[in-house]
Amino acid sequence: QLAAAVVPAAGRGERLGPGAPKALRELGGVPLLVHAVRALARSRAIGLVVVAAPAGGEAEVAALLDSHGLDGKDVRVVAGGATRQESVRLGLAAIPADVEVVLVHDAARPLVPVEVVDAVAAAVRAGAEAVVPAVPLADTVKRVEPQPAGRPEPVLDTPDRATLRAVQTPQGFRRDTLHEVHLKALAEESAPEPDALPPVTDDAGLVERYGGRVVVVPGHEEAFKVTRPLDLVLAEAVLARRRA
Template identity: 50%
Template sequence: MTTLAILTAAGSGSRLGRSIPKALVHLGGTPLVVHAARSLDRSGAVDAIVVTAPADYTEQISRLLDGDPQVDVPVTVVAGGSTRQASVAAGLAAAGEASVVLVHDAARPLAPARLVRRVVDAVQAGHGAVVPGMPLVDTVKRVAAPPLQGSGPRAESVQDTVERSGLRAVQTPQGFSHDLLTRAHAHGAARAEDQDMAASDDAGLVESLGEAVVVVRGDERAMKITTARDLEIADLLLAEDE
């Protein structure tokens, strides 16, 4: 089976306090997007990568990946869309034929090769949609909206405590059969350009078709980098790996 990875790298770096796209922020001296592409390549399970990048940075990211000695698989860089869903759709449109499609975020640069292989293996075993997930460790409360009114700190009313044993924090890469992911994006295309309505992950689009999604074991190193603190933690994890 041929496996294609769509690597989403079109997000901003605003919550990191940077004026450049998040994918170009350095971790241990290397841009996040390069780390993520290396992990996909290192898995030995990916045959090609399509990167969705901010339109003004496609050439820069293409040069970075073309010149990296640790990325041997073919890489194509295309302009992403206004939402994550639209960016993945752009990646699908630029992709060639593949049996398995992975969707991965450059904001999860340290997702290990073993996790990539685990997801690909599950799709190849016959599951049309596969997501890695981690059990929740914190107690989860469901609160009412809007917040309570008052002069003190912002407060919300607790409705109940959610049973967490059946909950998972979902990561990437997520894996799909090519046909199922294409059908899911076609079905949800009307939502793609609306930031409030666009799917936050591709498994959600598959769920909206009524198709099954399965969860495989995630990995703590597949953490998402959103804030400056996340970047500091990722630096520590990278130092451990090295």
């Protein structure tokens, strides 16, 4: 029984600046999404990839994946949602019930090495319920009291950098675990006081919120997320180095 992957690709990419939705922006002449799906499809642990496309853009995205030769693989496209969390939930709903291991991978991490995909899937297979690839931080990190833009922000404290990790994707899960935490989060959002919830920006964060156990495995510097224009410059350079 192979693992399946969900690829949330429905974001607008506001921090990258004006242009097409981020997942469709090009890197080396190929959309970020195509790079990301290829990186997953290359793993022998993965049997199915479900892409959550911008709502209304499903046919366009399916045609795009076909035109890049990904039609031979088992790749499906569904409509994504208004938030990353919703996109993941919608993608997950399209995965057959007998699939036991699910990876979630950002379309915005086009250059993740296949070794990271394999390692995450293997760690779930080996018994972990939630696995995240991560790397040590280069920068010192400070917690601050946020202020309106432009005002100096008082520092609260400086966590010991040796205990911090920057997390990447693909994150891997036992399917039941991922399904359950997404349903709980959805139920809580529609509850009377959603303000009480701290924001959760990744799937493993939901597992943590509901008391599950998450483990970290080594990520890779090339699995960085394309978020701002400089990231695209770096991604082009990494791709050129690979092709050289």
